[in-house]
Amino acid sequence: MKSxxxxxxxxxxxxxxxxxxxxAITILSQFTSVFLTVHCYxxxxxxxxxxxxxxxxxxxxxxxxxxxxxxxxxxxxWFMGPIALCAAAxxxxxxxxxxxxxxxxxxxxxxxxxxxxxxxNLYLAKAASILLMVLGFIAVQIILLPVEHFFFNAIxxxxxxxxxxxxxxxxxxxxxxxxxxxxxxxFLFHYGLxxxxxxxxxxxILLERSFRMKGILLGLLYGFLSxxxxxxxxxxxxxxxxxxxxxxxxxxxxxxTTAIIAGYSILLGGYLIKYKATV
Amino acid sequence: xxAIQIIAEIKWNNRDPVYIQVIRYFKTRIxxxxxxxxxxxxxxxxxxxxxxxxxxTAQRAYxxxxxxxxxxxxxxxxSRITTDRDVLAGVREELIQSALADFLDSIRxxxxxxxxxxxxxxxxxxxxxxxxxx
Amino acid sequence: xxxxxxxxxxxxxxxxxxxxxxxxxxxxITCLIGVNGTGKTTTLKAIAGxxxxxxxxxxxxxxxxxxxxxxxxxxxxxxxxxxxRMKIKDVILFMRDFxxxxxxxxxxxxxxxxxLNENDRIGDLSKGNMAKVxxxxxxxxxxxxxxxxxxxxxxxxxxxxxxxxxFASGLVENRGVLITTHEINxxxxxxxxxxxxxxxxxxxxxxxxxxxxxxxxxxxxIMREVYRQ
Numbered sequence: 001m002k003s004x005x006x007x008x009x010x011x012x013x014x015x016x017x018x019x020x021x022x023x024a025i026t027i028l029s030q031f032t033s034v035f036l037t038v039h040c041y042x043x044x045x046x047x048x049x050x051x052x053x054x055x056x057x058x059x060x061x062x063x064x065x066x067x068x069x070x071x072x073x074x075x076x077x078w079f080m081g082p083i084a085l086c087a088a089a090x091x092x093x094x095x096x097x098x099x100x101x102x103x104x105x106x107x108x109x110x111x112x113x114x115x116x117x118x119x120x121n122l123y124l125a126k127a128a129s130i131l132l133m134v135l136g137f138i139a140v141q142i143i144l145l146p147v148e149h150f151f152f153n154a155i156x157x158x159x160x161x162x163x164x165x166x167x168x169x170x171x172x173x174x175x176x177x178x179x180x181x182x183x184x185x186x187f188l189f190h191y192g193l194x195x196x197x198x199x200x201x202x203x204x205i206l207l208e209r210s211f212r213m214k215g216i217l218l219g220l221l222y223g224f225l226s227x228x229x230x231x232x233x234x235x236x237x238x239x240x241x242x243x244x245x246x247x248x249x250x251x252x253x254x255x256x257t258t259a260i261i262a263g264y265s266i267l268l269g270g271y272l273i274k275y276k277a278t279v
Numbered sequence: 280x281x282a283i284q285i286i287a288e289i290k291w292n293n294r295d296p297v298y299i300q301v302i303r304y305f306k307t308r309i310x311x312x313x314x315x316x317x318x319x320x321x322x323x324x325x326x327x328x329x330x331x332x333x334x335x336t337a338q339r340a341y342x343x344x345x346x347x348x349x350x351x352x353x354x355x356x357x358s359r360i361t362t363d364r365d366v367l368a369g370v371r372e373e374l375i376q377s378a379l380a381d382f383l384d385s386i387r388x389x390x391x392x393x394x395x396x397x398x399x400x401x402x403x404x405x406x407x408x409x410x411x412x413x
Numbered sequence: 414x415x416x417x418x419x420x421x422x423x424x425x426x427x428x429x430x431x432x433x434x435x436x437x438x439x440x441x442i443t444c445l446i447g448v449n450g451t452g453k454t455t456t457l458k459a460i461a462g463x464x465x466x467x468x469x470x471x472x473x474x475x476x477x478x479x480x481x482x483x484x485x486x487x488x489x490x491x492x493x494x495x496x497x498r499m500k501i502k503d504v505i506l507f508m509r510d511f512x513x514x515x516x517x518x519x520x521x522x523x524x525x526x527x528x529l530n531e532n533d534r535i536g537d538l539s540k541g542n543m544a545k546v547x548x549x550x551x552x553x554x555x556x557x558x559x560x561x562x563x564x565x566x567x568x569x570x571x572x573x574x575x576x577x578x579x580f581a582s583g584l585v586e587n588r589g590v591l592i593t594t595h596e597i598n599x600x601x602x603x604x605x606x607x608x609x610x611x612x613x614x615x616x617x618x619x620x621x622x623x624x625x626x627x628x629x630x631x632x633x634x635i636m637r638e639v640y641r642q
Contacts, residue, residue: 333604
């Protein structure tokens with residue numbers, strides 16, 4: 001257990017520089033988004049309103065063109081861009097976290113393999129690191145939103161604003177409910193599924209590292225079979241035998257299936273890294 | 280430590296067992312008097328480090344020298360050169376005979392008469408400032 | 414004792430190791446000799462549990478591969494394996510953190526003996542200094558067996574001498590040392606046992622002093638005989 005924690009700590013520290021750079025970019029970029037969105041709206045409004053008597057003109061403007069709300073800041077490249085960037089970086093790193101140890105300037109995998117720990121710790125530590133880093137990004141976003149909201153309120157004249165709570169803004173925006181689902185249980189489902197995908201990819205990578213050329217095919221096959229298994233309950237109970245199960249029941253079966261996929265990915269991955277993977 | 284430092288840049292002949300060469304080195308130093316009777320010698324491990332050899336080689340050399348009576352090791356005390364005069368004299372004798380045999384083997388094909396050979400030896404010996412004998 | 418028993422390793426259809434059998438005893442310095450590409454490095458990696466074998470068995474003190482072998486053996490590779498951006502002091506901390514049998518005192522002694530600078534980054538080290546760091550890392554572990562891959566290759570003569578001194582010192586005493594090399598000229602006198610490999614097979618194996626006693630030949634002589642075909 002101690003070794004596991006040390007490994008996770010080590011893995012996270014290795015990525016720390018890039019990680020915090022991404023966080024910094026996200027902060028800067030999203031605040032820029034808020035600023036630009038508001039600025040743009042006000043400029044436009046000023047263009048039409050400026051030569052008339054202010055409050056009435058502004059009200060008229062709002063009536064005609066609509067007010068601005070916090071949610072309007074979301075749909076920009078400045079706001080969504082960094083999220084996409086962090087997501088892309090994470091996807092990249094899911095592969096890179098393994099391959100950098102084999103193909104880095106120095107083959108660090110030798111050192112990792114020769115640590116006096118059960119080898120599956122290496123597998124789990126990398127998975128845990130990815131999970132923690134993703135959750136970290138989510139946490140950063142969750143913390144940022146109220147601050148951005150405050151900033152938005154501060155720079156937008158009351159008369160143009162349509163007030164909404166942060167929660168409302170988040171729940172109303174299409175892509176956000178994927179990343180920040182409202183209900184805790186949905187959060188678990190989404191991220192549990194995401195974590196399982198990571199595990200499947202990890203095991204596929206280890207298949208490649210164990211069998212090289214053949215391994216790529218095995219890895220793809222493994223990914224495909226896991227995918228099929230995942231969709232089997234859905235196919236079975238929605239298409240072939242509709243009405244047999246309630247939505248709730250089907251959902252729990254899907255959760256169980258996901259857990260099974262995660263479970264055997266870990267077992268297979270653990271086996272491969274101990275007995276089959278080669279430097 | 281007490282024991283003398285045996286630091287030598289010995290050029291190892293890889294065709295003869297190294298431990299034999301170590302023994303030969305000890306014998307040479309005994310014969311020349313730079314290793315005295317009863318003198319304390321380094322431990323096996325120290326010798327290996329000094330001569331830059333495998334500790335197992337040092338071990339084997341000491342074992343063999345022990346068996347030949349050249350050194351004595353009591354219990355946990357450091358090894359010492361023997362005090363047995365006969366053994367020490369025998370070593371000197373052995374080395375001299377061995378060197379002579381080698382010398383004569385190499386000079387024989389030249390077919391020099393003994394008188395001339397002895398004369399040449401005398402001159403060469405004196406010229407090199409030998410240790411005062413004749 | 415390290416026992417390599419009928420070990421075969423294939424890469425695709427090519428047999429890199431072909432029914433290899435030999436032992437390396439504790440307290441002895443054993444040397445795997447052969448030209449580059451004959452599977453010497455692969456053999457060490459297989460013993461170190463880094464490369465699975467296709468056939469055969471490898472036992473360390475009678476036990477097959479398990480996580481405990483890294484408490485019994487250390488593998489010192491020919492190439493650098495620590496992260497290039499780590500400083501030497503970071504590397505030592507890493508080892509101390511992960512290895513319960515890390516001997517900090519010995520590490521310190523070796524560090525001074527090799528005259529290393531703790532703030533040098535791994536990626537900036539010369540080949541000679543990298544070899545010394547690898548040696549330091551391997552020898553500072555209180556393990557019974559030390560495997561070294563080409564400890565003398567491509568480094569300057571002074572570093573070679575320092576490394577050879579390590580062999581003659583108490584550091585390798587009571588340990589089993591297994592090294593590979595393709596040139597043994599300067600170190601032949603240090604070896605206890607030689608195992609000559611060719612095309613992944615053991616061509617000859619013998620104790621060096623026995624060959625010298627019985628046949629009056631050096632290891633280099635035997636190598637000439639064996640590799641002439």
